[in-house]
Amino acid sequence: MKWVAAKVMYDGTNFFGYQSQPAFRTVQDEFEKSLKIIFKKETPSYACGRTDTGVHATGQVVSFKVENENMTEKNIKDALNAILPEDIYVKEVKEVKEGFNPRAEAKKRIYHYFIYINEDPNIFLRNRVWWVPLTLNLEKMRQAAKYFEGEHDFTSFKTGNDERNPIRTIYRVRIIQLRKDLILIRVEGKSFLKRMVRNIVGALVKVGTDVWEVEKIEEILEAKKRASAPASAPPQGLYFYSALF
């Protein structure tokens, strides 16, 4: 018997999020269905982050127990990729300590959010980015992003039904211009509340389009009320990029 962790990539477009749900197609259900076929028994799995409907992953981490000692990490990877649907792919399988739970063990999570800035949409990116047909002031967005860094009460930036401790630490928020028409917002933190990254991105875009001044971010954080913050950025621009342990 051994425990392994898989590094998993998925296209969130056709999933009702990561977490198992009756009657809806979810990543966890597809993953555990494949584990059951390979190991011929129910095999519970433990993920690092529960992404929402439409949110993607390039580096989700999922652990599970393997009874069969003869299966190598490469065997497990190949078996999973042979069975998983075309919108999930296992990039790597690695042995981990017994009972390893990525959610509890992660020291850092990195999310990537892509914004496509153009008067016309690009249909090839329609489920991959947030299309914003406006000019964004990246310098102002970078100043605003500084307010999120450090330890804060993120009550204003979570979704109502997340009742966990709202105090979270963000290590860094970077805004990177990849091309003239494509920007990446990279958010690094220990852990995040529900919709927190999308709510942060929604606020940054309000600043970038000059609807808000930079200081408004501080005001909203201090208000500690969800209603004071703007609408979430849409899910299709968000990627669970990686986790560090």
Add this chain to the structure above:
Amino acid sequence: MKWVAAKVMYDGTNFFGYQSQPAFRTVQDEFEKSLKIIFKKETPSYACGRTDTGVHATGQVVSFKVENENMTEKNIKDALNAILPEDIYVKEVKEVKEGFNPRAEAKKRIYHYFIYINEDPNIFLRNRVWWVPLTLNLEKMRQAAKYFEGEHDFTSFKTGNDERNPIRTIYRVRIIQLRKDLILIRVEGKSFLKRMVRNIVGALVKVGTDVWEVEKIEEILEAKKRASAPASAPPQGLYFYSALF
């Protein structure tokens, strides 16, 4: 009354090709359905190239007649984009001469073909590129590409049911390394036979993987038999990039 030409982008994944067909979803049918809604009458349209199932376009050109003189080019573009499904988008509408037929008038057509070279697939590119998990020798491919340039009998590089004149002129074939794991094959010609670009790409990959020597291309061209050429490259890597008039 005036004639206009639209520059059209589409994601070919969920279409049975460009050309109208009963009982299948095609780009032409969706486009003409939208024209009928806007102009309240059947409006025939004329496209530059009939792309196959799964093939994309970033610059297809489609012309049609507009009875209503009051509609500007911008009005027509906006009306079409409001009605067209999410996998078709009109980038531009421009007035053209009466009866303009893009197919007959095109002096040059440019196709782009993308190959993703990596041991692992990238699920976000699954309907956008040809995934080749092998090393490609681009220098050899560039030498092989030279044989296609100029006027040739392309019988070996067409699909059996295309009975048109097999003599075609290719102006240029370029092989461009965009990233370590992504290459673009750009093919410019006056006009192409059915599947011709995909058959050329299939042959170039045979050379790139060292299955064939460079000179084999000349041999196949001279054979003038489809059976002597390799299988077509898959449709999802191909884009009708643009046409010049």
